[in-house]
Amino acid sequence: MTGLMAPATAHALDRWLETEAATRDRSDHTITAYRADLLAFLQFLGGYWAEPVAPAALARLRQADMRAFAASERGRGLGARSLARRMSAVRSFLRWISDREGVDLSAALSTRSPKYTRSLPRPLTPLQAQDTLDRVAGHATPWVGARDLAVLTLLWGSGLRISEALALNGTDWPFPQGLIIRGKGSRERQVPVLPVARVAVEEYLQLCPWGHRVDQPLFRGMRGGRLTSAAVEGAMRLARAELGLPASATPHALRHSFATHLLSAGGDLRTIQELLGHASLSTTQVYTGVDDARLMAVYHAAHPRG
Known part of the structure; x- marks a missing residue:
């Protein structure tokens, strides 16, 4: 750990990761990725502000700081998808800090995530x-x-x-x-x-x-x-x-x-979600390439009043 993060912030990061693992059932791989995301953010911020980052100091965060971090990560070659995940992890941590410490972080949390096109492997016939x-x-x-x-x-x-x-x-x-x-x-x-x-x-x-x-x-x-x-x-x-x-x-x-x-053989999305082990049905919808038009067609064909 560098001197760019106050001990209280490092402790808060550990507590947040423990909370994510315990209450949101995050995998070890996800927790490791989140830790790397937040360390990158907090160490950047310490260098950007030229002082160790304490939890209370996060109240100074503005959209300009968030954009500067995103630009720095892009400059280091981080791809759009990885950057979007990294910014999502940062916002989750900031929301947790805001609730726990009573710090107003609305300005930083209003920063939009970078857009990326989610690519999925094409199915084989x-x-x-x-x-x-x-x-x-x-x-x-x-x-x-x-x-x-x-x-x-x-x-x-x-x-x-x-x-x-x-x-x-x-x-x-x-x-x-x-x-x-x-x-x-x-x-x-x-x-x-x-x-x-x-x-x-x-x-x-x-x-x-x-x-x-x-x-x-x-x-x-x-x-x-x-x-x-x-x-x-x-x-x-x-x-x-x-x-x-x-x-x-x-x-x-x-x-x-x-x-x-x-x-294609008539299976329903909810069953396929269970078989794949997706936490969210929206993941299954994207994963199978189902669009809204297809969902509405299935709805109108299957509903008794359709």
Whole structure:
């Protein structure tokens, strides 16, 4: 910690992060990102004001200070999306300080966030997804091909995040009909496991040189440790190159495909939200590419008075 932040401010930052983790169910990754966001802001402010930043001093904050921080971050090469998240974290902390310390921070809080276009991986068509699975299964080392096929089948067939699939342990096998997944923010959800996914995992375990052990990761890397996302992304990269698919065809795109294929088949957004583990329905709406016109069309077609 530099001398650009008063001890009371550092303590307040720790308290806010504890509050976010406890009351808003933030993940460890999110808390780490928030800490980095606020340290960047408070250290900038200390240098900008040429004095350590104390909680009471934050009452001096004006839009010009917030804009100066945003300009400084852009100058350091921070992208629009990262900057928007950073400014959102700063405003959340300032609102908390305002409520806790009784400091009027309305001027700073009225600063608008930078706009950015949220990019999401484009879904693969069902045929592209199947071709991708067939291609990774053809690895020169049979057990590796079976492993990659099993992992990607879980992403496409159950909508798992790659981190969730790779976090599975030997104790999770054999899969129940509904697999309990602990996702972002430690939120638990139940996801269905298709018979084809069970078969894929079973075949992988039969070929895996380490077999199945309840005290070990379910998916193993080449040396027996837990399989990494980089290895799965590498397999997907080779497959898309051979199939001529765009760079957007990533492991996460298979989860995206899970959602869009369910929606195309008549699945409702609320159910898809539960299956994906999204905290907000609006996230699912954006994630699946649903626009307001589509929502209104579904409403008019389904409502009894439509």
